[in-house]
Amino acid sequence: MDRSIYARLDDVTLSFGEHVILKNCSLDIVRGAITCIVGLSGAGKSTILRLLDGLIEPSNGHVYVDGHDLCHTPERKLVDLRQKTSLAFQFAALLDSLTIGENVGLPLREHTALPDEKIRHIVDDALESVGLRHIYDSLPSELSGGMLKRAGFARAIVTRPELVLYDEPTTGLDPIVTNLITDTILRLRQKLDGTAVVISHDLHSIFRMADYVAMLFEGAIIAYGPREEIRTSTNPFVQQFLTGSEVGPIPV
């Protein structure tokens, strides 16, 4: 695989029973870039993140991350490969019973032999980098939606992964917090010097942070390219999606 490509979906089909989620879907994730995936609700965007994180296996095709094929890989080997990737969940998915600090530090406690003071220092640094100070001892139930998402980001980056996957980071947030989240993703990409994939419906946010944009429709990528190329695309599907029009090839 080309060194400039960090991850790849190669002719992936995924179905649950009769329900086909992805159909011959191929996508390259460029190393060091932010790739945003857009598409209708329920199109299978989050499924792509789960495939890239090795949480699910495709029915057919291959998923490569940093040159490794995740398909038919034993769970133990996947555990090692997942050290390179990290998934920031839509609703943060922090463990209710742990404090924010314990949540963020969990991967370090479980996978490293670092002393507590060092872990505390790294966790504080991760929280600081997402703009959250002094919440180490708070419980997830005590935080707002935007703060929870950022705490989820802190957990995702605490091990300094090479690929960070963001699942709808701005959904359900007001414009100010949406901007804050977008800034945070851009800042984290700089800090980690890594690759990111973002699922989002927020076009303003997407065109601020994306290097590449891919559009998913009916289980396949129908448009992919640099941000400006997609913005000015004449593809009627892309145009209808970007303008939000009810008239066009996408059935409403």
Added chain:
Amino acid sequence: MRLLERFGDRTIAFLEYLGGIVSLIGESIRSLVHAQIRFAETFVQSYELGLGSLLIVLLTSLFTGMVISLESAQQAVQFGIGSLVGGAVTYTSVRELGPMLTAVVVAGRVGSAIAAEIGSMVVTEQIDALRSMGLSPVRFLVVPRLLALAIMLPLLTIFADIISIVGGMWIAQAYAHINPATFISSARQAVGFDDVVKGLVKALVFACIIAFVGCYQGLSTRGGAAGVGRATTSAVVISIILIFGTNFIMSYLLFGAH
């Protein structure tokens, strides 16, 4: 034809369930063999699952012992064998009702709580988050709960046995004027140390049933809040049926020869 299809679907679903439970047991044993145990979490779970159930176990066992004593004393006094009431109460409590009632109470209280907690973690993607961080949900969640129940259910059973016998003794004295010394003497003749141990072996097996069924139902939760509700109900129903069935088989195997 439809009947056959339905039978086939049910059979496949049952085999899938069985396969899931066996796989969960296998993974738990692997974690235990490799000593991948979270001791702090196991201690917390022992406290919450075990001590939290103590009062309800004591109350149900006390009343059960009292009612056995009441019924048997009434009959025994009529036939002039009141001195055997202690044996009847102790025999029934230690060999059957102590382990089984404790397990049923814990299945209702703890099995449902385990399924609800893990089920909620599934629908809020916390289990996916664990896997995404390279952490095994079995090592992280199942093993501590299994160990906690395996330690606490036999302990609760010992308390249940004692309080059941004490309650029986009290009623025997108050209702049938049976002397406590006579009651204890009869109890010691009727029940040996091996009976107590066999009762605790039953408790250990019931603990595994409650833990595995509760965890499996939780981990296989689908469909949001309604799914959590279904998982919780199923965990209790399946655990209780398995406890009753296993109790019969174990009674046959452990005590059947006598």
